[in-house]
Amino acid sequence: MKVIGKLPGAPCWAQLSARDPEAAKTFYGQLFGWTAETDPDPQYGGYTTFSLAGSPAAAVASLMNPQQPVMWLLSFAAPDVEAACADAKSGGAQVWMxxxxVGDLGRWALLSDPTGAPFAVWQTGKFSGFGVAEESNSLAWIDLSTRDKNAAVNFYKGLFGWQVWSDEESYPMVGLADTMFGGVMDMGDMFPPEVPSHWNPFFLVADVDAAAAAATKLGAEVMHGPVDVEMENGPRIAVVRDPQGATFGVFAPRES
Structure with missing residues (x-):
């Protein structure tokens, strides 16, 4: 069952905040075959939707201020944004916006979870989010790197009703409707202490090694991999930092 973009509490959109949206359009267009369409309405500040075969796959927007980091931001579907924010505050989150x-497209809020990872909640209006997900060159997994794995898992479980699979204690996986769509990793010593907790989108690709090589040729840095995940039925993955500094992952099921 596909749940990304389909159920309340599931990831429903991924937006890149970039210093140079035009350069981002070129990079992701060449890497994933996405086409870019910028909203002409000035109230949206050049907001650009990436599409794959005509269906919305992600977006890019300019930084709201120069101090904001270049990053991917994940949004989760919420039937009532106000209620979601109130519940999140009760669970220890901070509401930043x-x-x-957002016009007649929907209703939105920006938060950070109790471990500091930014995320957004989205209440559907005319725009529901992903038109394509869990297919090649689209978002198909989300990964939280956090300084407090247990606190993060409990927070999202309480806020969104996520199921948690903890067979792999070092990497509990989360999802809805008996379907996994993400995982939570303890950052530990693998990250410098100044790196905050953060979500990363993972995009499904046909060939991880080819995608990593293509990203490198386009000016990105491969930070991890390509490597096979050492767990039963684990995929092959790579983690990439794009030319402007935003991190994301690519993965593919491992050939048996």
Whole structure:
């Protein structure tokens, strides 16, 4: 069952905040075959939707201020943004941007979880989010790197009703409707202490090694991999930092 973009509490959108949206359009267009369409309405500040075969796959927007990091931001579907924010606050989250209307497209709020990882909640209006997901060159997994794995798991479980699979204690996996769509990793000593907790999108590709090589030729840095994940039925993955500094992953099922 596909749940990304389909159920309340599931990831429903991925947006890149970039210093140079035009360069981002070129990079991701060449890497994933995405086409870019910029909204002409000035109230949206050049917001650009990436599409794959005509269906919305992600977006890119300019940084809201120069101090903001270049990063991918994940949004989760919420039937009621106000209620989601209230529940998140009760669970220890911080609300950075209170619920607001985004034209007639939907209603949105920006938060950070109790471990510091930014995320957004989205209440559907005319726009529901992903038109394509869990297919090649689209988002198909999300990964949280956090300084407090247990606190993060409990927070999202309480907020969104996520199921948690903890067979792999070092990497509990999360999802809805008996379907996994993400995992939670303890950052430990693998990350410098100044790196905060953060979500990363993972995009499904046909060939991880080819995608990593293509990203490198386009000016990105492969930070990890390509490598086979050492767990039963684990995929092959690579983690990439794009030319402007945003990190994301690519993965493919391992050939048996």
């Amino acid at each position: 209170e619920p607001m209307d």
